[in-house]
Amino acid sequence: MATFDYDLFVIGGGSGGVRAARISAQHGAKVALAEEYRMGGTCVIRGCVPKKLMVFASTYAEHAREARDYGWDLKEGAFDWPMFMGKLRAELNRLEGIYRTNLEKPGVEIFDARATLEDAHTVKLSSGKLFTAKHILIATGGYPFLPGETPGIEHAISSNDVFLLEEQPKSILIVGGGYIACEFACIFNGLGTETHQFYRGAQILRGFDDEARGHIAELMRERGIDLHTGCDVAEMKKQDDGRIWVKGSDGRTGVYDQVLYATGRKPNSHGLGLEEIGVKLGRWGQIEVDAYSQSSVPSIYAVGDVTDRVNLTPVAIREGHAFADTVFGGAPTKADHDCIPSAVFTQPEYGSVGLTEEQAREREEIEVYCAAFRPMQKAFIGREERVLFKLVVSAASRKVLGCHIIAPGAGEMIQLAGVIVKMGGTKEDFDRTVAVHPTMAEEIVLMKQPVRTA
Structure with a gap:
């Protein structure tokens, strides 16, 4: 009978991976987890949490204007980007610490390193160390997709980069029409940045209710966002002053301090060694799994955005918990993907x-x-x-x-x-x-x- 270093090795320290590791350890499994960047993953470090804090910040200018109309004697000031970003980064550090503590309490061993697969039961860390595990869980999430064929795409930033900006842009072009693009358009507009948005489709928020999509587009324009549908970026060039000249597919041109691409996310499965050991991947690199999150290789499981099922943090958490209950808790559990708010x-x-x-x-x-x-x-x-x-x-x-x-x-x-x-x-x-x-x-x-x- 084979012996392993761990019962479970988790690759990825985001919401899904951390939940799976913690619950598995509470069920009595010997668990290790490797994360190459920061604990907390997309949601905590570069997604839901910092974005929602920026949403909060971006609403106060309108609140102040409305307060004056209600009779309050208020003077409108400017948004202090460096002060806010300092507090934001301190909060993310605090949350990352909580994630680590929640793993350490039940005994999960943490490796701050990139992990790849050598075979169906062996993990190799970027430090060179090799570990074996009876089960391996891939929870590496997704990454922002930028179309490489667009001339000048190297001058654009992704949603990951927003939280690293040292200065608030005076003007910004946001490319994309999904929820991330629309949210950031509203955020920057609310903070006082001159905000433009290009989307190549006929209407923003594809996949949502048509009537609701039209209603939101109308409200965004009423609030001052220069939203253009049926328009994509044809090319970009950086000027001598550091600003970015953009030509649209409809012939319009403009110059912006920043160009933010929010044109979708792809599963973060590249370079992990999955295909080499026989794990079946879909067209976009998503790990194909069954209802219990098991891949085509029986010892390899996957949860969260890397499976491209329903790409939401609470769903990844549910999938991670269901995996732990199924494999180590003696209670086979399917994550419910129906009717998700x-x-x-x-x-x-x-x-x-x-x-x-x-x-x-x-x-x-x-x-x-x-x-x-x-x-x-x-x-x-x-x-x-x-x-x-x-x-x-x-x-x-x-x-x-x-x-x-x-x-x-x-x-x-x-x-x-x-x-x-x-x-x-x-x-x-x-x-x-x-x-x-x-x-x-x-x-x-x-x-x-x-x-x-x-």
Whole structure:
């Protein structure tokens, strides 16, 4: 019977890998984890956490303007980028320390090194050390994709680089139309940077509800973002003053302090030695796994963005926990990827759970309940910005198949609505619920007549 150095060796110290390592160790396994950059992965170091803190920072200028309209005697100042970045980096250091502590408590051995695979049971560290493990878990996440064929692409930055900028750009071009691109467009616009956005598609936020996509695009433009759809970057050149000249595919030109590409992410599987030992990869490098996160090589598992299933931090955590319970906890567990709530932290936010109107109508007959209106807080001071509440309902079962909210705090609201949709709640369940008045959210239980059927 073979003996191994570890029961489990985890490659990647992000949310999914750390959860899998910690729970496996709590189940009694001997566990090691290798991380080549910083503990915490994309979410903590260069994704959700720093981005959300930037979202918070970017909202206060508008809050101050609204406060004056409400009667407060406030003077608007400038955003102190160096001060904020200093506090941000200190917070990320604190969170990284917590991740390390949470691994060390149950006895996980940590290696600050790059790890690759020698064979189905052997890991090689960049230090040259070799270790064997009965099971190996790949949790290396994803990386920002920049199109290498674009002339001058070397002058652009990715979303990873935003948190390393020493100065706030006075102007920025953001390339892309997904949630990362739209969030950063709103962030920089809110911080006072002149913000432009190119997206080659017909409408931003592909894959989300069409009506919601159009609503957000309209609001972004109203807030001052120079958003151009059907437009891509044709070429870029760096000028003598350090700024970047850009020519668009539609012929327009502009000069910007920074060009940020947010054109998607790819699974971070390259160079790990996976293909050499027979692990099956998909077209974009994603590790193909079954419902229990097991790859084509029985001793190799994978969770999180490197599998390209549902690329969200809470999903990676669920997958990592399910893996640990399955392999070391004696409780085979599949991660549930159905009906996952999510939020896009634009301004205002977009929260969604379940099906879009387009997806639902392909499956069955539906009713659509929708309301767009100026909320009390905005209407009182003459703001035209509208919120949107939308329910997609099965005509036959009456179940709410999808819920979509565009409003301040939509991310908080959709978490609660997600429970109802996940439980299979019906439109009549919403109707029976008494409204909380006066709130924006009461609209979700007040929409009595469908605006259309399909």
